[in-house]
Every structure is written in structure tokens, then in C-alpha cells.
Amino acid sequence: MKEIIIIGSGPAGLTAAIYTARANLAPLVIAGDQYGGQLMTTTEVENFPGFPEGIQGPVLMQNMVKQAERFGAEILHGNATSVDFSSNPKKVWVGDKEYQARSVIVASGSSPRVLNIPGEQEFWGKGVSTCATCDGAFYRDKVVAIIGGGDSAMEEATFLTRFAKKVYIIHRRESFRASKIMQERALKNEKIEVIWNTEVKEVHGDQVVEKLQLRNTETQEEHDLELDGMFLAIGHIPNVGFLNESLTLDDQGFIDAQHHTRTNIEGVFVAGDVHDHHYQQAITAAGMGSMAAIDAEQWIASQP
Ligand code: NAP
Numbered sequence: 001m002k003e004i005i006i007i008g009s010g011p012a013g014l015t016a017a018i019y020t021a022r023a024n025l026a027p028l029v030i031a032g033d034q035y036g037g038q039l040m041t042t043t044e045v046e047n048f049p050g051f052p053e054g055i056q057g058p059v060l061m062q063n064m065v066k067q068a069e070r071f072g073a074e075i076l077h078g079n080a081t082s083v084d085f086s087s088n089p090k091k092v093w094v095g096d097k098e099y100q101a102r103s104v105i106v107a108s109g110s111s112p113r114v115l116n117i118p119g120e121q122e123f124w125g126k127g128v129s130t131c132a133t134c135d136g137a138f139y140r141d142k143v144v145a146i147i148g149g150g151d152s153a154m155e156e157a158t159f160l161t162r163f164a165k166k167v168y169i170i171h172r173r174e175s176f177r178a179s180k181i182m183q184e185r186a187l188k189n190e191k192i193e194v195i196w197n198t199e200v201k202e203v204h205g206d207q208v209v210e211k212l213q214l215r216n217t218e219t220q221e222e223h224d225l226e227l228d229g230m231f232l233a234i235g236h237i238p239n240v241g242f243l244n245e246s247l248t249l250d251d252q253g254f255i256d257a258q259h260h261t262r263t264n265i266e267g268v269f270v271a272g273d274v275h276d277h278h279y280q281q282a283i284t285a286a287g288m289g290s291m292a293a294i295d296a297e298q299w300i301a302s303q304p
Contacts (some may be wrong), residue, residue, distance in 0.1 A: 001100045002028045004296055007080045008107035008239075010037025011282045012272025014064035015289030016105045016296075021071035023297045028101065029073055030080045030094060036061030037109050038273075039282055041131045043159065048282055060282070076269050080108070085246045085265045102303065103267045103296045106247070106255060107289060108278075110236035110273040115147070119203030123160050127209025127229045132156035139229050140165045145212065147200060148233035149173065154182035161191040169194045169226065172217055195225075205232060240275045252277055261292040267303075269296050 004020050006013050009031035018026040034040060042057035065075060078094040085091075088098040098243035112130035115121060120128055129135040132146070136159060144164045147156040160167045169186065174196045176183050186192050195214070201222065202213040211226045238254045240247070248256045248264040254277050261269040261299075271292035272285035 001089050001102070002026065003101060003300060004028070004103045004105065005030060005090070005099055005101040006105045006107060007092065008032065008037065008109055008272065009035040009065070010039065010061075010107065010109045010272055011064065012109070012274075012285040012289035012292070013037070013105070013107035014061070014068050015286040016107060016271055016293040017068035017073040017075075017289075018064070018071060019290050019293030020105075020297060021068055021073040023293070024072075024302065025297065027068075027073050028099060029068065029075045030092065030099070030107075031075050031077055032079055033077065035065055035077070041133045043133055045282060051191070072274075080242050083243055083246060084122065085268050088267070090267065100153060103269070103300050104293045104294055105261075105269045105271055105289075106243070106263070106274060107271045107285075107292070108239040108242070108274045110238045110254075110277075111123065112232060113235045113236065113237050114201060114232060117200060117202055119205070119209075123203050123205055123209045123230075126207065127205060128203060128232070129229065130232045132159050132231050132233075135229075135231075136160050136163050141165050142228035143223065143226070144168070144229040144231060145170050145227055146231045146233055147171075147202075148235070149176040149178060150233065151178045151182050151236075153233035154178040154186040156231055157186050157192050158182075158189060160231065161189050163228075165191065167192045168227070170198050170200060170212075170214065170225075171196055172199050173197065187205060200230070236273065236277075236280070238277070241272065261288060261295045267296075267299055269299075 003025040004027045006029045039057035044054045046054040082093040106186045140163045144165045145168040197217045211224045213224045255270045269292040271288040
């Protein structure tokens with residue numbers, strides 16, 4: 001039996017691992033198929049304090065793993081598939097393998113949202129993607145569209161101009177929610193054109209994506225846009241499926257935290273994007289990871 005299990009290995013999980021490992025709790029980190037979470041699919045991270053020149057997302061995460069392992073954290077590759085928090089010790093399964101601990105920190109993050117429109121699944125990986133960093137290089141001299149109006153959409157549209165000859169940003173309203181600096185960077189890029197007040201209705205193609213059927217949200221008029229790829233950047237949904245409804249969620253489906261990082265179950269704590277749909281930053285996730293670690297450590301110390 002472990003003192004503590006941490007589910008997730010993004011900035012929240014790995015910071016919790018560094019803190020609990022330094023507190024001699026020898027945490028087991030259930031890291032997912034690949035450690036590092038969403039930052040593994042980013043390029044340059046410019047706003048993580050301490051790196052004035054920026055740092056590549058995967059390098060930052062690799063450093064966090066090394067730092068956690070240095071103090072005795074054990075990293076297990078695999079996804080948590082089920083839990084039982086109803087008694088002590090708490091139980092977490094990775095497939096049919098069971099792990100037990102006195103305390104658990106859930107830092108399982110969130111996953112990209114999809115549109116659920118005809119053609120989206122059919123052309124998944126054949127022109128439909130949620131990861132410009134992963135798939136952008138396949139679109140050299142091609143025409144692509146980014147869907148969304150947040151920071152991710154701006155960042156990914158700008159990134160895609162390195163490869164594509166033309167990048168459309170298709171947004172359902174007439175203003176972006178992205179930060180000013182990211183908007184400006186995208187809008188001044190000559191390869192980027194914004195299609196405002198527009199939704200994607202269907203994805204069409206033969207073997208691969210060839211066109212999108214678009215609808216103007218004001219006039220309801222429809223037209224086709226010929227292109228080679230569609231990238232979704234429309235936010236995220238929390239990874240809570242494996243929790244068997246054991247933890248209380250908020251009205252948007254993210255894990256509720258009461259009293260800092262505590263969940264509704266004694267000894268189970270939460271950190272990062274699986275709780276926070278507002279800030280969703282690497283640094284805020286890391287900060288909450290340290291808070292959850294301190295809360296868990298104090299809770300363990302208070303137990304008989
Ligand atoms: P977001 O801010 O939630 O934006 C999602 C966008 O997708 C919104 O513009 C939304 O439209 C649109 N959208 C949502 N559902 C849709 C649907 N069904 N159909 C069409 N459009 C839809 O998500 P995000 O851009 O991934 O950013 C998440 C957080 O990460 C934010 O806090 C952001 O600041 C942060 N972030 C920061 C950086 C950076 O600083 N380098 C980079 C990336 C992300 P509406 O606007 O109409 O709701």
C-alpha cells in the first residue's frame with residue numbers, strides 16, 4: 001500500500017509529485033499512456049515563470065518528471081480506469097491491476113472538445129485533428145481551418161501558418177475571447193483570414209477532408225469551403241469518466257473543490273484542469289498541484 005497515489009502527470013500531477021516526494025511520501029504517479037499531459041502537444045511555452053527565453057512544452061514536462069523522480073516519485077505508465085474511494089485504503093485500478101493508498105490526488109486534466117457533427121469522426125486523422133502541433137507539418141502548402149475563438153485557436157492558427165499556405169479561423173461569433181496579444185499576432189498574419197459568425201455543419205470528402213459545409217449564424221445562409229484540414233480548438237472537457245461518479249462535480253462537469261483542494265471524499269484531493277475550467281494555465285495547475293500535495297500531506301499526518 002502507498003501513502004499517496006497521484007492520478008495524472010501534467011503540471012498539476014507532477015508538481016504534486018515533487019512536493020509529496022520531498023515530504024517522503026514516495027508517491028505513485030499514474031501518468032497516463034504518455035506522461036506530461038497537454039503540454040506534450042504544445043511548442044513554445046512563453047509564460048511559465050523562470051524561463052525568460054521560453055521553453056518547449058515537452059522539455060518542461062520532462063524536467064518535471066526528472067525533478068519528481070529525483071525525490072523518489074514512481075511514475076507508472078497507464079491510465080487509471082476505475083476507482084473505489086468508499087473505504088480505506090482507497091483503491092485505483094489501471095486495467096485489471098489494483099493499487100491502494102491512504103490518500104489520492106486527482107489531477108487527470110481535460111481533453112479537447114469535439115463538435116459532434118456529421119463527418120467529424122469519419123475523417124478523424126484524415127483531415128480532422130485537435131492538435132496543430134502534432135499534425136501541422138502534414139499540411140505544407142495546403143489550406144486549413146481552425147475552429148474556435150480562444151487563445152488556443154489563435155496560437156494554433158499562427159503555428160499552422162508555418163506550413164499551410166492559407167489558414168482560416170472559423171468562429172461562431174463576431175469577436176474573439178482570446179487575449180489581445182494573441183489576437184493581434186493572428187490577425188496581422190497575412191496567411192490568416194477570419195470567417196466570423198459561422199459554424200461548421202458537416203465535414204465532406206472522399207478519402208480525406210475536401211470541404212466544410214458552413215452556416216452563417218446570423219443569416220442562416222450556408223456555403224461550402226474547400227480545404228484540406230480542420231483543426232478544432234473549442235475548449236476542453238474534464239477527464240472524470242474513470243471516477244465512477246464518486247466525486248461531486250460542478251455544473252459544468254468539473255470536480256468540485258471545497259476548502260482549497262478537498263473533494264467531497266476525505267483524503268481525496270483535486271488539482272489542475274480537471275477542477276479548473278477558468279484559468280487552465282500550466283502555472284495555475286502547478287500551483288494547485290502544490291496546494292493539493294500540502295493538503296494531502298497534512299491530512300495523512302492527521303490520521304491515526
Ligand atoms: P476557450 O477559451 O474556452 O475557447 C474556446 C473557443 O471555442 C471559444 O471561442 C468558443 O466560442 C469556441 N467554442 C466552444 N464550443 C464551440 C462549439 N461547439 N462550436 C464552435 N465554437 C465553439 O478555450 P481555449 O482557447 O482552449 O483556452 C482555454 C484556456 O487556456 C484559456 O484560459 C486560455 O487563455 C488558455 N490558453 C492560453 C494560451 C497561452 O497563453 N499561450 C494558449 C492556449 C490556451 P465562444 O467564444 O463563442 O464561447
